[in-house]
Amino acid sequence: MLKYLLKRIVGTIPTLIIVVTFVFLFVRIIPGDPARLVAGEQATQQDVEAVRERLGLNKPVTTQYITYVSGLLHGDLGTSLRTKRPVLEEISGRFGNTVRLAAVTLLWSAIAGVLFGVWSGTHRGKWQDYTGMTVAVSGISLPSFWIGFLLIMLLAVKMKILPTTSSSDWKGLIMPSITLGLGIAAIIARFTRSSIVEILKEDYIRTARAKGIREKVVVWKHVFRNSMISVVTVVGLQFGFLLGGSVVTETVFAYPGLGSLLIESVNYRDYPAIQSLILIFSLQFIVINLLVDVLYAVLNPEIKLQ
Incomplete structure (x- = not known):
């Protein structure tokens, strides 16, 4: 039984890698600019670019992906753009x-x-x-x-x-x-x-x-x-x-x-x-x-x- 469980757990790793990759790419094709939403409708283009740089959205997609995966491996799900709170806190507050x-x-x-x-x-x-x-x-x-x-x-x-x-x-x-x-x-x-x-x-x-x-x-x-x-x-x-x-x-x-x-x-x-x-x-x-x-x-x- 233990051998079977270990085999199944190891077998889930490729699935998780595929899921992480596809989700990361998919959310970036959603219409809309998150930097504009964070900066506000009245913000100038310069303000929007400053927010985009602060959030790391101006970096290449590959760099963003590496940063995201690195955070996951350290238990960091990132910070919510909407509430400015850690995502882990947002999820734990509603998971129950x-x-x-x-x-x-x-x-x-x-x-x-x-x-x-x-x-x-x-x-x-x-x-x-x-x-x-x-x-x-x-x-x-x-x-x-x-x-x-x-x-x-x-x-x-x-x-x-x-x-x-x-x-x-x-x-x-x-x-x-x-x-x-x-x-x-x-x-x-x-x-x-x-x-x-x-x-x-x-x-x-x-x-x-x-x-x-x-x-x-x-x-x-x-x-x-x-x-x-x-x-x-x-x-x-x-x-x-x-x-x-x-x-x-x-x-x-x-x-x-x-x-x-x-x-x-x-x-x-x-x-x-x-x-x-x-x-x-x-x-x-x-x-x-x-x-x-x-x-x-x-x-x-x-x-x-x-």
């Missing part, structure tokens, strides 16, 4: 909010999605199946921004039981969590159903039934556990998406997470913040994929980590 929202959303959406998927898969072709999959398709099809505005109008404006924007208490998590979780629960439900249907066709399931084992035992002990191998992948990827922050949802609810920070940084052409956020998002997906591979072996000991 994103983790809290992601954890709450994934918890209820995974439970609901798996239950709906098992319910539909074990009643294939019956009204339970059609009902479950209709709900799942609806959850995937409805745009998140539409769901968000609908919840605000219904629960905040009409019924006045929740705040219109995210607050510091648990109430501020309800509407963003529902908006994010509906689509995720629907995706998990569809994958769970497909996996359940495939497992039910296996010979060992027919053998278990032929031995007279109760249907509930067959479903939850044999079918459910083996079907979770593919579902874990979906859950892991969705968790990575949630940790990356949902830009639309966080914008709709003014939620102070990483997604809204990314929007603010893009609008201000804040190169250091944009680069650091995308790098962190990529690293999160890499770590989650590694954890998913390890969970495969936990769920099914027959899988060997080679």
